[in-house]
Amino acid sequence: MFSEGGALTTEVHTHERPYPREKLYWARVALQFERPEVHGKAVMIRSRDWKYVRRLYDTDELYDLQHDPDEVHNLIDAPSLAEVRRELASAMLEWFLATGDQVPWRWDRRYAEETEPEWSRQAARHGFARRG
Secondary structure (H helix, E strand, O other), rough: EEEOOOOOOHHHHOOOOOOOOOOEEEEEEEHHOOOOHHHHHHHEOOOEEEEEEEOOOOOOOEEOOOOOOOOOOHHHHHHHHHHHHHHHHHHHHHHHHOOOOOOOOOOOHHHOOOOOOOOHHHHOOOOOOOOO
């Protein structure tokens, strides 16, 4: 399982609007403005046995879910788990590469003489049309 969330400290457009102090979650929302790194980007990978959280602005986390299902003991600095961290980080990178931005289906405007190559027929079947 993979999950990601948060924002860069410069992405203020992602912040919720401030809540009045009498609202239940005002303190959490206020942190987005006062300490934006607290709401910073993070990504998580979880296997049956391990949970690894990579944080951009804070300490990473590694939990042995078989022996610590409540995730109380962060093992990120345990030398004996270096290979586990490497494997999880590698799987995380592969996930990012596989699920990242895709090249859109569109005509290449540099080649006006192009009429309708096979990939363009496929794009049309998927609802993409030539523009410009």
